[in-house]
Amino acid sequence: MDDCIFCQLIKEPHHINFLLEDEVGIAFNDINPQAPTHCLVIPKRHVASAKELGEKDVALLGHLMGLCQQVASLTGIHKEGYRYVMNTGENGGQTVNHLHFHVLGGRRMGWPPG
Ligand code: AMP
Numbered sequence: 001m002d003d004c005i006f007c008q009l010i011k012e013p014h015h016i017n018f019l020l021e022d023e024v025g026i027a028f029n030d031i032n033p034q035a036p037t038h039c040l041v042i043p044k045r046h047v048a049s050a051k052e053l054g055e056k057d058v059a060l061l062g063h064l065m066g067l068c069q070q071v072a073s074l075t076g077i078h079k080e081g082y083r084y085v086m087n088t089g090e091n092g093g094q095t096v097n098h099l100h101f102h103v104l105g106g107r108r109m110g111w112p113p114g
């Protein structure tokens, strides 16, 4: 998708330091961190949001979850706990229309979310 900022990041990787990359996805630090550790895990394939996901995407989701787990281990947040977030649509607070998991940790998270 030409007008998607995350597709642009994937195409022009010198703009960003990837924490992890494989054939399916990438992980990188969020530009506006909301916690001491705040990374994003995204698929290389453009998927606009979780609204588009279904049974056909089981393998993709499993793979992305594996990348999230690796990010949690690499950053050390797996020891104390962490939070995965996938904002979806307007009311969900999604601002970038390319599927992404937020991986947040390094502080105690509040509940309920804002
Ligand atoms: P969401 O609001 O759930 O759609 O999350 C989008 C996230 O992408 C926000 O946390 C932004 O700070 C982050 N973001 C936007 N542009 C960039 C960028 N160029 N590099 C890293 N993170 C970004």
Ligand code: ZN
Residues within 6 Å of the ligand: 001, 004, 005, 006, 007, 008, 045, 046, 047, 097, 098
């Ligand atoms: Zn995209």
